[in-house]
Amino acid sequence: MATQALVDRPLVNPVRSGPKRAAEWARRAPLLPALVFTIIITQLPFVVTLIISFLRWNALDPSNRGFAGLGNYIAVATDSALRSSVVTTVILTVAVVVVSLLLGLGLALLLDQKFRGRGFVRTLLIAPFLVVPVAAALLWKHVLYNPEYGLLNGALTWIWSLFGGANPPQPDWISSMPLISVEAALVWQWTPFMMLILLAGLQSRPGDAIEAAQIDGATPWQVFRYLTLPHLRQYLELGGLLGSIYIVQNFDAVFTITSGGLGTANLPYTIYQTFFQAHDYGQASAAGVIVVIASIIIATFALRVVSSLLRNEVKS
Amino acid sequence: MTPRKVWRPWGVFAWLAGILFALPVLWMILTSFHSESDAATNPPSLLAPLTLSGYEEFFGVSSGVSPWPPLINSASASIGSTILVLLLAIPAAYALSIKPVRKWSDVLFFFLSTKMLPVVAGTLPIYLFAQFSGLLDNISFLTVLYTSMNLPIAVWLMRSFLAEVPVEMLEAAALDGAGLITTLRRVVAPVAMPGIAATSLICFIFSWNELLFARVLTGVVAGTAPVFLTSFVTSQGLFLAKVCAAATVISLPVLAAGFAAQDKLVQGLSLGAVK
Numbered sequence: 382m383a384t385q386a387l388v389d390r391p392l393v394n395p396v397r398s399g400p401k402r403a404a405e406w407a408r409r410a411p412l413l414p415a416l417v418f419t420i421i422i423t424q425l426p427f428v429v430t431l432i433i434s435f436l437r438w439n440a441l442d443p444s445n446r447g448f449a450g451l452g453n454y455i456a457v458a459t460d461s462a463l464r465s466s467v468v469t470t471v472i473l474t475v476a477v478v479v480v481s482l483l484l485g486l487g488l489a490l491l492l493d494q495k496f497r498g499r500g501f502v503r504t505l506l507i508a509p510f511l512v513v514p515v516a517a518a519l520l521w522k523h524v525l526y527n528p529e530y531g532l533l534n535g536a537l538t539w540i541w542s543l544f545g546g547a548n549p550p551q552p553d554w555i556s557s558m559p560l561i562s563v564e565a566a567l568v569w570q571w572t573p574f575m576m577l578i579l580l581a582g583l584q585s586r587p588g589d590a591i592e593a594a595q596i597d598g599a600t601p602w603q604v605f606r607y608l609t610l611p612h613l614r615q616y617l618e619l620g621g622l623l624g625s626i627y628i629v630q631n632f633d634a635v636f637t638i639t640s641g642g643l644g645t646a647n648l649p650y651t652i653y654q655t656f657f658q659a660h661d662y663g664q665a666s667a668a669g670v671i672v673v674i675a676s677i678i679i680a681t682f683a684l685r686v687v688s689s690l691l692r693n694e695v696k697s
Numbered sequence: 698m699t700p701r702k703v704w705r706p707w708g709v710f711a712w713l714a715g716i717l718f719a720l721p722v723l724w725m726i727l728t729s730f731h732s733e734s735d736a737a738t739n740p741p742s743l744l745a746p747l748t749l750s751g752y753e754e755f756f757g758v759s760s761g762v763s764p765w766p767p768l769i770n771s772a773s774a775s776i777g778s779t780i781l782v783l784l785l786a787i788p789a790a791y792a793l794s795i796k797p798v799r800k801w802s803d804v805l806f807f808f809l810s811t812k813m814l815p816v817v818a819g820t821l822p823i824y825l826f827a828q829f830s831g832l833l834d835n836i837s838f839l840t841v842l843y844t845s846m847n848l849p850i851a852v853w854l855m856r857s858f859l860a861e862v863p864v865e866m867l868e869a870a871a872l873d874g875a876g877l878i879t880t881l882r883r884v885v886a887p888v889a890m891p892g893i894a895a896t897s898l899i900c901f902i903f904s905w906n907e908l909l910f911a912r913v914l915t916g917v918v919a920g921t922a923p924v925f926l927t928s929f930v931t932s933q934g935l936f937l938a939k940v941c942a943a944a945t946v947i948s949l950p951v952l953a954a955g956f957a958a959q960d961k962l963v964q965g966l967s968l969g970a971v972k
Contacts, residue, residue, distance in 0.1 A: 411788030496708025669818030
């Protein structure tokens with residue numbers, strides 16, 4: 382992907398005489414293994430996906446293979462399941478990123494205060510991120526959401542009995558609010574990630590400006606609004622970008638908690654299912670190509686955000 | 698820096714939030730030490746007697762299915778890919794920071810852009826290739842894929858560390874006639890070591906956690922711990938204690954590594970933008 386040169390750095394003089402050329406290749410040599418490896422393993426498959434997307438190819442019907450033209454794309458465009466999975470992906474990603482950013486900000490502000498046991502509380506807060514995602518999804522599905530003996534309903538029973546209530550509400554969490562159930566589990570896992578990045582941002586604030594503002598009689602809210610928040614902006618952007626990259630591609634939680642049922646199938650899950658359960662290679666590839674194109678468009682914007690971060694990092 | 702005296706009560710909120718967030722994890726660990734019948738009560742039986750039966754079940758005492766092959770597969774894929782990533786990423790980061798190639802920032806952004814393409818869209822060709830060349834259910838093939846998955850992150854991270862090597866020190870070393878090896882050891886290594894630690898931690902965690910590739914490309918031989926964990930879902934009857942024991946064991950390496958290196962975790966997660 383082409384991006385403009387971002388930072389002014391003393392670069393090699395682009396005059397290419399013999400020895401200079403050799404020197405340039407000597408500079409490139411350490412880079413090449415990683416670059417070639419990445420191109421072969423991450424780019425080549427997409428080229429193959431592009432080719433397959435124009436083929437009529439269902440693994441369950443191997444004799445009927447051939448060129449399909451745009452047939453797969455038309456099938457994908459008219460497939461309501463795929464369209465709804467696009468919507469699900471957007472809702473899931475935006476909800477999880479926004480909620481975990483806000484919660485992460487609140488927790489980072491709390492952890493930025495001085496109190497007894499701060500290091501221990503930080504450790505407690507990181508714990509959700511360090512549970513293997515599949516394990517976390519299983520934990521939420523069976524141990525927390527289970528309508529008969531899950532922790533959530535167990536806690537409701539317990540609270541009701543404290544106040545002498547006879548019939549505590551016992552909702553079936555996953556069936557009654559499937560998408561929110563998946564989102565809650567993901568928010569729980571990603572809030573620590575956001576908190577860590579934002580806490581690092583808070584702790585790199587210039588202390589003297591804040592002290593000066595306080596001496597001048599600024600309220601805590603004014604300090605937050607006019608000093609802390611602008612300083613945190615790039616950290617919020619970084620957290621939002623990285624969170625989006627990972628959550629758009631989420632497979633583990635959807636696969637484990639709802640198996641894509643009840644309207645929670647996101648794009649990765651739907652494509653996975655078309656590949657490996659419906660075995661319609663052509664149609665799944667067409668869907669894949671569309672997703673890649675959409676990703677490139679979104680990524681172009683996202684990369685701009687990162688490039689501003691890079692510029693700041695180099696400056697400081 | 699901040700008006701700390703005024704904010705004292707916030708410590709209580711922080712403690713409450715910390716306990717609330719860690720509660721599912723603590724509950725998972727507690728349940729893993731309960732018997733199956735105590736694990737499935739409503740309201741929950743907090744003070745039920747502790748037992749190791751969940752762990753015995755996980756380690757296959759009654760079923761005879763050992764979790765060790767998948768655990769070993771996960772360990773070898775994670776450690777192997779982390780080593781491969783470092784071998785590829787460190788020289789690349791060197792060529793993007795200390796002695797930068799022309800258009801180094803374009804190259805850097807190329808690496809990052811590969812992380813933004815949906816993995817699932819490239820999975821079918823990889824599956825077909827593996828099937829064609831007999832690499833299905835092969836842990837080495839999975840290791841190579843994990844390497845490609847983590848390499849962009851590692852290149853970014855290592856570059857951000859190597860970019861901090863002071864240019865004056867490099868020039869001084871060159872003036873003193875220090876060779877490449879000496880310069881690398883004396884000037885670059887002290888800055889690079891924390892970066893290598895952060896990179897290793899992040900690559901290990903992401904490889905250990907990975908499910909999609911492992912599920913699609915492995916079977917009985919090369920199945921990893923997360924794939925093994927999903928097989929618990931189909932169990933009949935009560936299985937909460939067993940699932941909690943399994944989830945605890947499988948999360949243990951990540952929990953231990955992450956807690957031990959909390960600052961490295963932040964550096965790694967932010968691709969080195971935060972130090």
